[in-house]
Amino acid sequence: MKNIRQILGLAFMSLALTSMYGCELKTKKETTKPVLAQGFLPDTNDRPKSNTVKIALLLDTSNSMDGLINQAKSQLWDIVNKFTYAKCGNEQRPELQIALYQYGNDNLSSREGYIQQVLNFSGDLDEISEKLFSLTTNGGEEYCGEVIHTSLKQLNWGDNPDNLKMIFIAGNEPFTQGKLNYKDAVTNAKEKDIVVNTIFCGNYEQGINSDWKNGATLTGGEYIAIDHNRKVVHIDTPYDDVIIKLNSKLNQTYISYGALGTAKMEKQRTQDSNAYELEEAVAVKRAVSKSSRLYNNKNWDLVDALEDESFDIAMLEETELPKELKGKSKTEMEAYVQEKKSERSTIQNEIQELNAKREKFIAEQQKEGEKGELENAMLEAIKKQAAKKNYKWEE
The missing domain is CATH 3.40.50.410 (von Willebrand factor, type A domain)
Structure with missing residues (x-):
């Protein structure tokens, strides 16, 4: 192993x-x-x-x-x-x-x-x-x-x-x-x-x-x-701290819903902590993964859920909505979600751009083996x- x-x-x-x-x-x-x-x-x-x-x-x-x-x-x-x-x-x-x-x-x-x-x-x-x-x-x-x-x-x-x-x-x-x-x-x-x-x-x-x-x-x-x-051997780079800070901002774009929402959002934070406790470089790599298409949470996050054409936010019960969306109309809810989606896209793009520079830096510093x-x-x-x-x- x-x-x-x-x-x-x-x-x-x-x-x-x-x-x-x-x-x-x-x-x-x-x-x-x-x-x-x-x-x-x-x-x-x-x-x-x-x-x-x-x-x-x-x-x-x-x-x-x-x-x-x-x-x-x-x-x-x-x-x-x-x-x-x-x-x-x-x-x-x-x-x-x-x-x-x-x-x-x-x-x-x-x-x-x-x-x-x-x-x-x-x-x-x-x-x-x-x-x-x-x-x-x-x-x-x-x-x-x-x-x-x-x-x-x-x-x-x-x-x-x-x-x-x-x-x-x-x-x-x-x-x-x-x-x-x-x-x-x-x-x-x-x-x-x-x-x-x-x-x-x-x-x-x-x-x-x-x-x-x-x-x-x-x-x-x-x-x-x-x-x-x-x-x-993990190589620290000048971009690590910035990526970790962007990861915190990325978490703020998630809108939990339904029975799974609160627990899943807590799990997201816990796994961020687990990665960071192993080593800062691991937390950076996890943040990069979270900025990719592979990190999709449509079963508990409204931003990812609305990407699915079969999802209708109006079908959710009031009790399944997060507090910031309670009492809102469908139009108001969708506008709020789209705002968070735009924020997330911007942050993810920043992380990807910084990671490209990070990988180049690592390739230049990494020793054979x-x-x-x-x-x-x-x-x-x-x-x-x-x-x-x-x-x-x-x-």
């Missing part, structure tokens, strides 16, 4: 969390459905998606994996930010859904094979961050074949052949442990058109000898060996597998 900047790199390169669109050559028509309260937006998790990237991260959370988990927390946003440049053959920008499993932790049920689904496929970046920060290490028994099999069985991978579907499993014990033969699990994955990528936390040859490479090769995936305890071999390896793996589904990467 190496630099999870890389694990997430792959995964998050696949990362883009809200709805997900894969790379179909032709755009499919969607029939709009009437929307009822709390969102008047069809549940994005219940209906099939076209143009969708689905990535399942299977992380070993046994005692020796603290470095891996910390990498995952800090590198999530690198993956998301890189994934914003992905493009389908039909010129659509694909979205991404991430699922998260932990395994090999003694705190988990032995009857379940020390495996737990932490998060079902989701495009909610705040939720993904929250679940990553909830992980702790302890134990244990690490059954790679079993956790792969469980993710195949529990998750709705869909049957669209154009969608990109990947598993990234990271660990440091033999791939052969457990009663379920890993070869059966990866064969099942291949039959479902799911690519298994393996990340061994340790010596490259040791990973080969313990079947981690074979676990990936059988599905056409990539085998990567990493030093999960290696500290990632500081970027992290895992991130580079995972990005290359993702691009290689995505190319087979007609994806390309344009910055």
